[in-house]
Amino acid sequence: MTEGIVLVTGARTDVGRVREINEDAVLAxxxxxxVADGMGGHEAGELASAEVVAAFQPLVGRQDVEPADVVDAVAAAHAAVARLSRTHARGAGSTVSGIVAVVQNGVHSWLVVNIGDSRVYRLVGSTLEQLTVDHSVVQELVDDGRITRAEMSTYPGRNVITRAVGDQSSAADYWLAPIVTGERLLVCSDGLSNDLSDEALRAGLSLGGSAQQTAHGLVDQALARGGRDNISAVVVDVRSGGLAQRADEVTGGFATSAEATVHTIDIDTHTSERQRARRD
Structure with a gap:
């Protein structure tokens, strides 16, 4: 809860039907x-995703998190996974994708963060929107018009990512999004989004179950479709305290309200007070 904002959450992670180790880690x-999706083989991927979660753990329970605090957590995750990578012959890395309730200029918002190809979606009414943009080879092919979005989940090499936690040159992307009463957000690893189409995700999120039931149901659907990878889902419902949904939102999105627009912010180059203090 943040200053009257009431959230209900659910989470599930599963090893899937093919892999022997679950390299996903969730923080809800x-x-x-x-969600962090580790890579590196053997125990390295599992340890890498755990390091990402550990880097964000100090933010848990706080009501005063600012965007700079999230930048600090990303930097800490990069450093921890880089140290881990140096101890493994095949290296180690991880994705990270998620939402953090932050305060900026006295306004409570979601800060969406992404490195890699785990994803954040938002369901408002009946409209599902992907808030993150994958850092992957197939996303670049989609951007270039060489394949369609529908072909992403089956394209050879779909798991090749272009940014990863642990690679200091892999900057995170950030977006500020309003916290809207009645919205439902999904954070998931590619094990879910590769096995379930956008329409299947929208349908699963719209069934009316609780956040926990929905997280379990989505993972069950991915398992039924083969469970080729580790599968993780975090579902967040905003029950009250956010911006009110408006009558003009019948087709989804935020058609006219500037305050309710999801927009990219460039905070990766900002230096927080703590970072400056550590250098001084």
Whole structure:
């Protein structure tokens, strides 16, 4: 809960039907809701995703998180996974994607963060929107018009990512989004989004179950479709305290309200007070 904003959450992670180790890790404790998908083979991927979660753990329970605090957490995750990578012959890395309830200029918002190809979606009414943009080879092919979005989940090499936690040159992307009463957000690893189409995700999120039931149901659907990868889902419902949905939102999105627009912010180059203090 943040200053009257009431959230209900649910989370599930599963090894899937093919992999022997679950390299996904989730954090679903206010104000941080994220999924990390580790890579590196053997125990390295599992350890890498755990390091990402550990880097964000200090934000849990706080009501005063600012965007700079999230930048600090990303920097800490990069450093921890880089140290881990140096101890493994094949290296180690992770994705991270999630939402953090932050305060900026006295306004409470979601800060969406992404490195890699885990994803954040938002359901408002009957409209599902992907808030993140994948850092992957197939996303670049879609951007270039060489394949369609529908072909992403089956394209050879779909799991090749272009940014990863642990690679200091892999900057995170950030977006500020309004916290809207009645919205439902999904944070998931690619094990879910590769097995379930956008329409299947929208339908699963719209069934009316609780956040926990929905997280379990989505993972069950991915398992039924083969469970080729580790599968993780975090579902967040905004029950009250956010911006009110408006009558003009019948087709989804925020058609006219500037305050309710999801927009990219460039905070990766900002230096927080703590970062400056550490250098001084």
């Amino acid at each position: 404790q206010h104000p941080v809701f994220l």
